[in-house]
Amino acid sequence: MKKMFKLQWLSVLMLAFVLVGCGAKEDTNKETVSKEDQQVEKTSYKVKDDRGVEVEFNAVPKTIVSLQPSNTEILFALGVGDKIVGATEFDTYPEEAKKIERVSSSTTFNSERILALKPDVVIAYTTGSDDENLNALKVLEDAGIKVFAIKSATSFDDVYGDIQQVASVMGIEDKGEKLNEDIKAKIAEVQAKVKDVKAKNIYLEISPKPDIYTTGSGTFQQEILNAANVKNVFADLESWQKVSEEDVIAKNPEVILTTVNTENSAAEILARGGWNSITAIQNKAVYFIDPDISNRPGPRIGEAVELIAKAVYPELFK
Known part of the structure; x- marks a missing residue:
């Protein structure tokens, strides 16, 4: 039987309502930028997650497990959704996300399957308290899987921070900045009308x-x-x-x-x-x-x- 570990979802009577946020900044050593795909080639760079952990990457991740639908949407919006090999049962957007293997329900994730997938990084979450899910995720870290935890969002600024953090992990900071600019422009367009x-x-x-x-x-x-x-x-x-x-x-x-x-x-x-x-x-x-x-x-x-x-x-x- 597969070993399942319980996650604590930040949700108050909302179906599949999961929030993730951040505020931490990255510390990276940049190498070169490919003009063709805007992918930043990096070696031995670090990005601080919202536990305060500096997660070190020897190369830009090629495979990802995303344990939050919002993070999955961010990855697709940044153009790297094709790198996701594992997601939650609530990952329904964009359409391509529905085809990703499910490794997590609303309450548990399948640690054995995640280990078998051998992702370069698991993008997880934290509510900022003594999370039971973080204790469970330590099992993955102990097995050599990199875990990048993002704090649950409570504001638009948190979302912008999430996007920039994920972009930093993926070596595409410029795309993160552009995505945030586009979102802010959309909100400003609506506000001008109302x-x-x-x-x-x-x-x-x-x-x-x-x-x-x-x-x-x-x-x-x-x-x-x-x-x-x-x-x-x-x-x-x-x-x-x-x-x-x-x-x-x-x-x-x-x-x-x-x-x-x-x-x-x-x-x-x-x-x-x-x-x-x-x-x-x-x-x-x-x-x-x-x-x-x-x-x-x-x-x-x-x-x-x-x-x-x-x-x-x-x-x-x-």
């Missing part, structure tokens, strides 16, 4: 009845809402919080957004008994937002901001 509109009050549901959860301040989702120029009716709460139906009714949002990835989640909200006094229900302003885009702190954060803005202010995007 900057003069009167912000609407919205309620974001991330878990349905009977245990209704929403997002508050200090979350990645709140930053997306802020960038889209909408007002979260539960911004006075901290982090992800359970709320009652009475709480939502009392807040009377103008628009309701749901990232609950079930069939007809918006229709279920529209049909809830006792909610017909809510402005959003009366106007049928209830919309499903793709959780893979809105919950995943990776290179599609610009798309996430646009999704929210289009749902709340469709007239500005005609």
Whole structure:
């Protein structure tokens, strides 16, 4: 039987909601740059991960195991997704990611299979606390596998840092910088369209009845809402919080957004008994937002901001 080790996923009642972030900078010894593919040839360079560990590489990794969907998206966005040989069951974007061998579920990873794949690096994650998953990953390190851990993201700046870190590991710092510039330009484009509109009050549901959860301040989702120029009716709460139906009714949002990835989640909200006094229900302003885009702190954060803005202010995007 394959030996499985438990991972601690940073997720609060969101399907496949995993966040990764960083803040550490790299320390590298650069050699030459190939003009053909922009790949930096390096020898014996080091990149510091978010455990504070300086991971040393004798050459740019040719094979990678990615244990977070957001990291997988970053690798593909940087043009090195073809180097991924192992991923999680939630790696669904881009389409090519679905073909990668699954070595991790939402709770465990298959250490024996990862060892058999002999990747040049495992890009893992840490929540910044005493992670049980980091203890499990030590088994890989003890077997000679390089592990690069990235701290869970809570802001756009963290995402930009993630991208630059991964780019440094792969010897393509310039591509990381360009990707970040493109993402920021996308967000700025959306903000230019919504900057003069009167912000609407919205309620974001991330878990349905009977245990209704929403997002508050200090979350990645709140930053997306802020960038889209909408007002979260539960911004006075901290982090992800359970709320009652009475709480939502009392807040009377103008628009309701749901990232609950079930069939007809918006229709279920529209049909809830006792909610017909809510402005959003009366106007049928209830919309499903793709959780893979809105919950995943990776290179599609610009798309996430646009999704929210289009749902709340469709007239500005005609």
